[in-house]
Amino acid sequence: MSTTKKRVRAGRRVIEVSRPEKVLFPEDGITKADLAAYYRTVARRMLPHLRGRPLMLERYPDGIGEPGFQQKEIPEHFPDWVHRAELPKEDGTVTHVLCEEAATLVLLADQGCVTPHRWLSRADRPDHPDRLVFDLDPPGDDFRPVREAAGWLHELLDELELPSLLMTTGSQGLHVLVPLDRRAPFDDVRAFAADVAAVLAGRHPDRLTTEVRKKARHGRLYLDIQRNAYAQTAVAPYAVRPRPGAPVAAPISWHDLQDPDLDARRWTLADADRLLEDAPWSPAGRPRSLGAAANRLLRDDLDR
Secondary structure, X not given: OOOOEEEEXXXXXXXXXXXXXXXXXXXXXXXXXXXXXXXXXXXXXXXXXXXXXXXXXXXXXXXXXXXXXXXXXXXXXXXOOOEEEEEEEOOEEEEEEEOOOHHHHHHHHHOOEEEEEEEOOOOOOOOOOOEEEEEEOOXXXXXHHHXXXXXXXXXXXXXXXXXXXXXXXXXXXXEEEEEEOOOOOHHHHHHHHHHHHHHHHHHOOOOEEOOOOHHHOOOOEEEEOOOOXXXXXXXXXXXXOOOOOOEEOOEEOHHHHHOOOOOOOOOEHHHHHHHHHXXXXXXXXXXXXXXXXXXXXXXXXHHO
């Protein structure tokens, strides 16, 4: 077994990356050292979207060609400087990793964590999310329905006077996110998201659906709001996905939606420097309360 280690400086800490030559993406020759270097590079963009949020780690210690696993509980051997949050679950508690600094991202890469997934709430108020997420995946091979649905959703959220952000998932589709002020609990946020999805599907019944059952969708795009619940996670912005080419979940602007070549895997690990050139979510818009938006959603003219 190789005992090779590579020392990587991240902020004020130095992380020893073991077996840096280990290939994690066999079709692309991307190594653990490459993954650690990517996360070190994008840390300044990525950390604001991670700080204070419990993480779920998607790990592939033997590379993405082998089965991976999802880990919520922080590994016992993690150093003391890694921040933690102990939160309740149905039959006890879970102690999650909190990623507060670049060194934690490098450490996670060393552990074969290809993809960190984040909670939609922060550890100090875990029942009150500050993000609402709509997950839009294509019903088939054509990505155009995703672009259309995202555009229609953006228009509706504008009518509701809610700011919205757009992100490729690096996997299949797009995420549309709404910054919230953390006043509403998850149950209320989920109910609001379901109402928005119902109105939008009502406007485009031949193209969109809220049907959970695949057999009932009949080729229509499913407006998925299921992630809006306690302890559910969504892929973190700038996270690498365990797919060939190492695609990245990348924040984009609403203008990018007009590009007919846009798809979920447009950006990859190799695009780290390009991802740092722009800040498409700046400014992200002031977090909003859902009260006024819920009242607007009830108005008759939104359904016309």
